[in-house]
Amino acid sequence: MSDIETFYDVMRRQGITRRSFMKFCSLTAAALGLGPSFVPKIAEAMETKPRTPVVWVHGLECTCCSESFIRSAHPLAKDVVLSMISLDYDDTLMAAAGHAAEAAFEETIAKYKGNYILAVEGNPPLNEDGMFCITGGKPFVEKLRHAAEGAKAIISWGACASYGCVQAAAPNPTRATPVHKVITDKPIIKVPGCPPIAEVMTGVITYMLTFDRMPELDRQGRPAMFYSQRIHDKCYRRPHFDAGQFVEHWDDENARKGYCLYKMGCKGPTTYNACSTVRWNGGVSFPIQSGHGCIGCSEDGFWDQGSFYDRLTTIKQFGIEATADKIGWTATGLVGAGVAAHAAVSVLKRAQKKNEEA
Amino acid sequence: MKGVSDERINAPVRGPDEIFEASRLTGDATREDLESIRRRTSVYVYEAPVRVWHWVNALAITILVVTGYLIASPLPSMQIGEATDQFVMGYIRFAHFAAGVVMSVGFFGRIYWAFVGNRHAWQMFYIPIFNKRYWKEFVFELRWYFFLEEEPKKYIGHNPLAHAAMFTFITLGITFMMITGWALYAEGAGQGGVTDSLFGWVLGYVQNSQRLHTLHHLGMWAIVIFAIIHIYAAVREDVMSRQSMVSTMISGHRTFKDDRIE
Ligand code: HEM
Numbered sequence A: 001m002s003d004i005e006t007f008y009d010v011m012r013r014q015g016i017t018r019r020s021f022m023k024f025c026s027l028t029a030a031a032l033g034l035g036p037s038f039v040p041k042i043a044e045a046m047e048t049k050p051r052t053p054v055v056w057v058h059g060l061e062c063t064c065c066s067e068s069f070i071r072s073a074h075p076l077a078k079d080v081v082l083s084m085i086s087l088d089y090d091d092t093l094m095a096a097a098g099h100a101a102e103a104a105f106e107e108t109i110a111k112y113k114g115n116y117i118l119a120v121e122g123n124p125p126l127n128e129d130g131m132f133c134i135t136g137g138k139p140f141v142e143k144l145r146h147a148a149e150g151a152k153a154i155i156s157w158g159a160c161a162s163y164g165c166v167q168a169a170a171p172n173p174t175r176a177t178p179v180h181k182v183i184t185d186k187p188i189i190k191v192p193g194c195p196p197i198a199e200v201m202t203g204v205i206t207y208m209l210t211f212d213r214m215p216e217l218d219r220q221g222r223p224a225m226f227y228s229q230r231i232h233d234k235c236y237r238r239p240h241f242d243a244g245q246f247v248e249h250w251d252d253e254n255a256r257k258g259y260c261l262y263k264m265g266c267k268g269p270t271t272y273n274a275c276s277t278v279r280w281n282g283g284v285s286f287p288i289q290s291g292h293g294c295i296g297c298s299e300d301g302f303w304d305q306g307s308f309y310d311r312l313t314t315i316k317q318f319g320i321e322a323t324a325d326k327i328g329w330t331a332t333g334l335v336g337a338g339v340a341a342h343a344a345v346s347v348l349k350r351a352q353k354k355n356e357e358a
Numbered sequence B: 001m002k003g004v005s006d007e008r009i010n011a012p013v014r015g016p017d018e019i020f021e022a023s024r025l026t027g028d029a030t031r032e033d034l035e036s037i038r039r040r041t042s043v044y045v046y047e048a049p050v051r052v053w054h055w056v057n058a059l060a061i062t063i064l065v066v067t068g069y070l071i072a073s074p075l076p077s078m079q080i081g082e083a084t085d086q087f088v089m090g091y092i093r094f095a096h097f098a099a100g101v102v103m104s105v106g107f108f109g110r111i112y113w114a115f116v117g118n119r120h121a122w123q124m125f126y127i128p129i130f131n132k133r134y135w136k137e138f139v140f141e142l143r144w145y146f147f148l149e150e151e152p153k154k155y156i157g158h159n160p161l162a163h164a165a166m167f168t169f170i171t172l173g174i175t176f177m178m179i180t181g182w183a184l185y186a187e188g189a190g191q192g193g194v195t196d197s198l199f200g201w202v203l204g205y206v207q208n209s210q211r212l213h214t215l216h217h218l219g220m221w222a223i224v225i226f227a228i229i230h231i232y233a234a235v236r237e238d239v240m241s242r243q244s245m246v247s248t249m250i251s252g253h254r255t256f257k258d259d260r261i262e
């Protein structure tokens, strides 16, 4: 392993000063919620440990995760992490193409067997032997299995790799399948979102590279430090929710006042993500701050839950699309009418019997 | 009356005008009245803990339904003061959770009573699905509700139909509402807390919290529908069947209106 450079070597080679390196370490510690005492530990780890290589592969996707990732607002983190990764393999971001790229891929996974992190963006479609997604002349699912064999751990980037996202939405003609249902024998970290927040992505990678272990995961396999709370739990409009002050219509006075978007179908109460704390585009804003509810992009099957403007899941089992309340009121109405009719017949029957007896 | 045997449980030894002196004092007791009170019987069915549980549970469910509905479809926005001075949604949610705690604790108390109480206390928690006779009586009771039987039978606990409804909507229904409700509560209370370690697995199983909300919400409608049928059936049976219903849940005694067998 001694022939593998340390992070620090790589960074210095990339022209990063020691001063910038120390800044990176302290910002990383802050981003991961660690105290100042961790800064020297991070620095030491990066100076002495051989670098953990990352191989990044792309399946059925729109590449929004990569787009988000390269916009990580924390510029140093972007430069550093990105340069570390591009040294290994990412068919979208690397300079090499075609056969050269494929050769680099094979070389990387052979050289670092058992030591590299496999980052998967997008997912493999399984129908027709995976022919709906071909990379390097082969179905992506084969490349995924091949790359997963020697991986130490897998990161599922975005809703696609984590849950399936739009290409897996009903009726899912290509049988697009999330990574954890194809690769079952490796530790998998899900980093959902459409896309995930840039700083969340770099944060997860940096954590793994620095500490050489998986971040703490929640029950659904997501890093707890970014996905343990709902948008609703940290939303700055929450006081209006608790007060019962809601936007009633788009563009009404309450919308101008910035009231809670619950009645507009905001899915913040059911969505686990870091948007209301980390925010987007370098902390500039996030959807709710711009006046639109959360659409729950980081949740399982978010395309199949019905409207983006309805807090509850649309129920399609009745042929027509219905909400829980429509079904409830209809059923209650029917039962109420049934009870009334039954009561009427009971009364008539009884009167009839009395007459007969009399 | 067709099909009804005229056997008497206790044949008269003395005529009614020889007994019930006190009842005759006011002068309004007819001979038929006196005959009737001599023949009516009662059984002590619901012990005090069961009755208390029933009414506390009914109250808790009423609060849960009303506040639950208002959580899903909140009242029109109010401008009482600044958001910091106003807590409308907060109080509604508080009432919901408080009633949820009462219902949950009560239900565990009720389960305890099923073990230490009388035999009727146990009835709600199982259905004798392998007993053929049960299903026969179930169909008989259904026919009574479809006006196909002239007269219902006598039951001490729940009739077979009510027994099935009680098991489905209360035993299973409340369990479902408690599991989904506490799982929702655990989400707000935060990961790593007590409710999360007890009920966090539910969200792990359902995966998307939106689905969990939808399931809990549909559960409310099931309970509402049960409540309508339950109240109607209790009043109707009280009027039309051969035993008391509503007062039984107050006094604990099931009184019978005749002394005929079956
Ligand atoms: C008969 C029993 C119950 C009924 C009818 C009921 C009804 C409801 C309804 C209709 C909602 C709104 C769901 C939505 O549309 O998002 C709700 C939410 C909720 N319920 Fe219940 N519930 C019951 C029992 C419980 C119990 C036992 C608990 C446990 C404490 C509980 C805790 C909650 C929580 C935490 C929420 C979410 C509140 C929020 O999103 O702000 N419920 N309930």
Ligand code: SF4
Binding pocket: A231, A232, A233, A235, A236, A237, A238, A239, A241, A259, A260, A261, A262, A266, A267, A268, A269, A288, A293, A294
């Ligand atoms: S806007 Fe959405 S996330 Fe924010 S408090 Fe309202 S419902 Fe919750």
Ligand code: SF4
Binding pocket: A193, A194, A231, A271, A272, A273, A275, A286, A287, A288, A293, A294, A295, A296, A297, A298
């Ligand atoms: S606010 Fe909601 S929909 Fe928007 S990015 Fe965050 S999780 Fe996705």
